[in-house]
Amino acid sequence: MAGLLVVFFPFLLLGFMILMERVEGPLRTVAMEDRVEEFLDEAGPKEIDTFVRDGLPAALNEHDERRKLSRLLPRRPIRRGRHASQP
Numbered sequence: 709m710a711g712l713l714v715v716f717f718p719f720l721l722l723g724f725m726i727l728m729e730r731v732e733g734p735l736r737t738v739a740m741e742d743r744v745e746e747f748l749d750e751a752g753p754k755e756i757d758t759f760v761r762d763g764l765p766a767a768l769n770e771h772d773e774r775r776k777l778s779r780l781l782p783r784r785p786i787r788r789g790r791h792a793s794q795p
Contacts, residue, residue, distance in 0.1 A: 743768060744764065747759075747764075747767065747768055747771050750771070751767070751771055752774075754770070755767050755770050755771050755774070758770050
């Protein structure tokens, strides 16, 4: 009995992996459509140029790097008006 388990386990695992790939495929497509929509809403001119020149993967990579960098850099306070620095 253990011998049959040893023989058939790799095939069962392979079948499960193929099944999961078919289930995950449509989910990845929807996620990519959402990322493209978000990219087009938030992208700057440099990223749009990269999108046109090099394609979507390179543009998304550049967009993600810019977003990561903006999270790491401290934000400067926004000054409004002439006397904004005074309390």
